[in-house]
Amino acid sequence: MSVKIEINNEGSHFVSNVHNGQVDMQLDLPMAAGAPYSGYSPVDLLLSSIAYCKLATVRFIAMKNQWKLEKITAQLEMKEDMTGELPETSVSMKMQIQGELKEEQKAQLLAAANHCHVHQLLEGNWKIEDIQLESEVLS
Known part of the structure; x- marks a missing residue:
């Protein structure tokens, strides 16, 4: 079984968008890492x-x-x-x-x-x- 995802990060923040070919999801780092924490x-x-x-x-x-x-x-x-x-x-x-x-x-x-x-x-x-x-x- 092969699974492929694509992840994209732009700008100076940690928020990244993940796409599995069908659905998008947003990832982020916890506030402890200095991020606003807007995703998983x-x-x-x-x-x-x-x-x-x-x-x-x-x-x-x-x-x-x-x-x-x-x-x-x-x-x-x-x-x-x-x-x-x-x-x-x-x-x-x-x-x-x-x-x-x-x-x-x-x-x-x-x-x-x-x-x-x-x-x-x-x-x-x-x-x-x-x-x-x-x-x-x-x-």
């Missing part, structure tokens, strides 16, 4: 991706099984530990599932959510290549 930060976007993938997985499994799922709410928290030889990051998530569901159905939904695609990607092996400078203006 890179970390906000990463955590949102994890949360959305898990919620969408829960919704998909419930729909597939024709279970009455009304509402899903989740909270994520990321903690970074920089004290060791290598930085360690942990993400915890709490989820509330509302609907006419038995406890075993909820357990099945959570088990599926813990194996969502983004979760698997992030726990896999990553190779992030060095940036290549493009001499021509991209359109």
